[in-house]
Amino acid sequence: MGRARRLLGVAMLVGLLVLSGCSTLLGPGSVNQGALAADPGVEYQWDADADARIELYRNNYTAVYSVGNRTTGSLEEPYSMELYNRDALGTDQPLTPESFQLRYDNGTLLRFVEGDDGANLVMVKNGTQTDVDDSLLTVNQTRRRTQVFLPVNDSAQIAFVGPKNGKSVSTPQFVRGSYEMRLTDGARVGLPILSDVTPGGASTETVDDRVVVRWDSVENAPSVSVRYYLERDLLLFGGLAAIGLVVGVAGGIYYYLGIRETVRRREEVGLDVDTGDDDGPGPF
Numbered sequence: 001m002g003r004a005r006r007l008l009g010v011a012m013l014v015g016l017l018v019l020s021g022c023s024t025l026l027g028p029g030s031v032n033q034g035a036l037a038a039d040p041g042v043e044y045q046w047d048a049d050a051d052a053r054i055e056l057y058r059n060n061y062t063a064v065y066s067v068g069n070r071t072t073g074s075l076e077e078p079y080s081m082e083l084y085n086r087d088a089l090g091t092d093q094p095l096t097p098e099s100f101q102l103r104y105d106n107g108t109l110l111r112f113v114e115g116d117d118g119a120n121l122v123m124v125k126n127g128t129q130t131d132v133d134d135s136l137l138t139v140n141q142t143r144r145r146t147q148v149f150l151p152v153n154d155s156a157q158i159a160f161v162g163p164k165n166g167k168s169v170s171t172p173q174f175v176r177g178s179y180e181m182r183l184t185d186g187a188r189v190g191l192p193i194l195s196d197v198t199p200g201g202a203s204t205e206t207v208d209d210r211v212v213v214r215w216d217s218v219e220n221a222p223s224v225s226v227r228y229y230l231e232r233d234l235l236l237f238g239g240l241a242a243i244g245l246v247v248g249v250a251g252g253i254y255y256y257l258g259i260r261e262t263v264r265r266r267e268e269v270g271l272d273v274d275t276g277d278d279d280g281p282g283p284f
Helices: 004-021 231-268
Strands: 052-057 062-065 080-086 093-094 097-105 109-115 118-125 128-131 138-141 147-149 156-163 166-173 179-184 194-200 203-207 208-217 223-227
Touching: 052 166, 052 223, 062 118, 080 166
Parallel strands: 052 179
Antiparallel strands: 052 062, 062 156, 080 093, 080 147, 097 109, 097 156, 109 118, 118 128, 138 147, 166 223, 179 208, 194 223, 203 208
16 A cells, blocks of 8 residues: 555656656657747847847847857757756756747758648748758757757857746856847836846947847856846836835924924923922022
8 A cells, every 4th residue: 555655646746747847857858849930020130240149028039149159069960059048946947949040151041830740841042942851950858958959060040039027038158259138128227226237247228219238248157137127117116216205204294293283282281381499498
């Protein structure tokens, strides 16, 4: 009976791990092929000057990386690059990329498209789309990282859509060199309490109402992160501060008037009136 209970407990634990998304404990697996073939909704900025360009939107971000400067994966055949996030405990978790594409230096594009039997890999060259072997660009997921097997070692860029929560984004340093992060419309940085830019030494510029944060190099930083606020948040914060100030002043005035009223009443009943009488015997 005891052994059966232990086996049942192990089975329940494995089931919970699988349901919680940890099924890759059993080994590598394929990512959602439909997500890889999804339409990014925007044009990837392949011609950016930075080695890494990240563009933030309300619920996600797009990222373009130069694979020749990668810090993860293998530089030997089979060439690869590894993508991941870190949770609150600092544990690596596989990143789930969507709308995955690879662009050669000559402009030829590899991308996934929906097919009858799942996502198929195609090559787009000079406006012409042709089917290619799916093994040319594969994306697999392990327990901790997402592995991208590349057709080239250093002369290409990859791009994908990544998940984003709230008014911040943090990504490990997947490539060495320069980084550029374009914030959402109306987003701002600069106030220490409401925003944070890591690593330090970044420059900022506003282009078409969007703040662009640039780092010349992040080679000594394990990750790049930005926490920002919206202009309306600043107005709300200022409004709350003003309301707090008004309430504080009103409370102070009310307290002061209460003390004055108490003093007046004591004077009316003579509690604070000095008559000059002395109950003790005088010297004569």
